[in-house]
Amino acid sequence: MNFSRLTTSTKRLHRIPLLLVPLIVTLLLMSACGEVSPTSTASSQLTATPTFLPVSRVAPPTLVATSVVVPTVAPATTLPTTRVAVTATPAPRATVGPLSALPTIQANLGTAFSLKINQVAQVAPDNLEVKLLRVVEDSRCPSNVNCAWSGQIVVEVAVSKNGQAMGKFMLNSTETYRYKERPFFENYNLAVVQAQPIPYYENFGSSNSQIKPINPEDYIVNILVTKLATGIVSADQALLGQRVQLKYGQVATFAKEGLALKFEALVSEFRCPKSANVACATSGEATVRIVGTKEQVTRSFELTIPGLTIDTTQLNAASRSNSFVENFEGYRVQLVSLEPQPTEEAGKPSIEAYTLLLLVTSV
Structure with a gap:
C-alpha cells in the first residue's frame, strides 16, 4: 500500500x-x-x-x-439358443417311426437270432422266414426268487419256405434241448434259446409283492433254427423210415410200396393244456383216425397220443404203449406228434389247424 x-x-x-x-x-x-x-x-x-x-x-x-x-x-442374442431347444423337442418323436417298423433280421441256420413280436427273420441259405407272433405263456422263475421249478416261456412263430407257408408252431423253452432232434416241418428244428426280460418280483416278501408285468413289445426272444440229417418229407414224397407230415384230410403216398395213408379225422382231443397255471389229474390224450390203402385193401384205424407229449419216439420204452402204433399190411405206422398242443389261452383249435407226423417202417 x-x-x-x-x-x-x-x-x-x-x-x-x-x-x-x-x-x-x-x-x-x-x-x-x-x-x-x-x-x-x-x-x-x-x-x-x-x-x-x-x-x-x-x-x-x-x-x-x-x-x-x-x-x-x-445377451438377447441367446434367444436362438432357446429356439434351438424348442425345435429340438420334436426330434425324439421322429425316431418313433423307425422303431415301430421293425427291420427284417438276416440270420443263418445253426445260429441263434433275436426277434421282437411281429418281427421277421430271413434264414439263409434255405430261404426260410420266421416271424414271432406272440408270447403265449411266461411262467419263468423271477430272477430274484429261488423256485422249485424254473418255469417256461412258450411263444408262437409262423414259418414259410420259398414264400410258401409251412405253418404256425408253439416253441417251449423247456423242450429246447430235450427235443433238439425233433423236426417241426420237413427236416428243420425250431427252438427257443432264451428270452428277455426275465420276470422280476417287486417288493418281494411284502404284502404288496407282485411280479412286474412285461409289455409284449418289450420281449426279445432268441430263436434257433437247425437242419436235421433225417427230417420230414412231404406227403406226396413219403418214404419209409422218414417222418411224414400230414395235414387234416391229406394223403401220404408211398409210391414204391403202393401204400397210402390218409389223415381222416380227429376223433377226440382231451390233452391237458400246456400251462403253468393248469394242473391236470392226468395228461389226457388225443385220438386221430387214419385210413390205410394197400393194393386192394382199405382199412381205418385209430392212433392215440398221450397229452403233453411232443415226440413219441422220445418216450421211454417202459412207458410206451401200443396206442400210437398200428400194424397195417406188413407196415408199422406210428403217430409221432400231433400239433398244435392245447394251451390255456389259445383254447381248442379248429380241425383244419391240426398237423400230424407219421413214421412208417416195414415189419
Whole structure:
C-alpha cells in the first residue's frame, strides 16, 4: 500500500466539506482494495481451475458407464439358443417311426437270432422266414426268487419256405434241448434259446409283492433254427423210415410200396393244456383216425397220443404203449406228434389247424 498517497489525501480532506468525507473515505478504501484485486483474482482463478478439472474428468467415466450398458443388450442374442431347444423337442418323436417298423433280421441256420413280436427273420441259405407272433405263456422263475421249478416261456412263430407257408408252431423253452432232434416241418428244428426280460418280483416278501408285468413289445426272444440229417418229407414224397407230415384230410403216398395213408379225422382231443397255471389229474390224450390203402385193401384205424407229449419216439420204452402204433399190411405206422398242443389261452383249435407226423417202417 502507498502510504504517501494516503497522507496526501488526508491533508486534502481539510479542504473538502465534512459531508463529503465519508464518500471520499469510501472511495479511497475501494481504491486501496483495487490494487490488491489482481492478487485475489489470481488466487480465485487458481482455486477455480482445480474445481473445473475434476468435473470434466468425472464426466467422461459417467458417459462411458452409460455406454457400457449397451453390451448388456447382447445377451438377447441367446434367444436362438432357446429356439434351438424348442425345435429340438420334436426330434425324439421322429425316431418313433423307425422303431415301430421293425427291420427284417438276416440270420443263418445253426445260429441263434433275436426277434421282437411281429418281427421277421430271413434264414439263409434255405430261404426260410420266421416271424414271432406272440408270447403265449411266461411262467419263468423271477430272477430274484429261488423256485422249485424254473418255469417256461412258450411263444408262437409262423414259418414259410420259398414264400410258401409251412405253418404256425408253439416253441417251449423247456423242450429246447430235450427235443433238439425233433423236426417241426420237413427236416428243420425250431427252438427257443432264451428270452428277455426275465420276470422280476417287486417288493418281494411284502404284502404288496407282485411280479412286474412285461409289455409284449418289450420281449426279445432268441430263436434257433437247425437242419436235421433225417427230417420230414412231404406227403406226396413219403418214404419209409422218414417222418411224414400230414395235414387234416391229406394223403401220404408211398409210391414204391403202393401204400397210402390218409389223415381222416380227429376223433377226440382231451390233452391237458400246456400251462403253468393248469394242473391236470392226468395228461389226457388225443385220438386221430387214419385210413390205410394197400393194393386192394382199405382199412381205418385209430392212433392215440398221450397229452403233453411232443415226440413219441422220445418216450421211454417202459412207458410206451401200443396206442400210437398200428400194424397195417406188413407196415408199422406210428403217430409221432400231433400239433398244435392245447394251451390255456389259445383254447381248442379248429380241425383244419391240426398237423400230424407219421413214421412208417416195414415189419
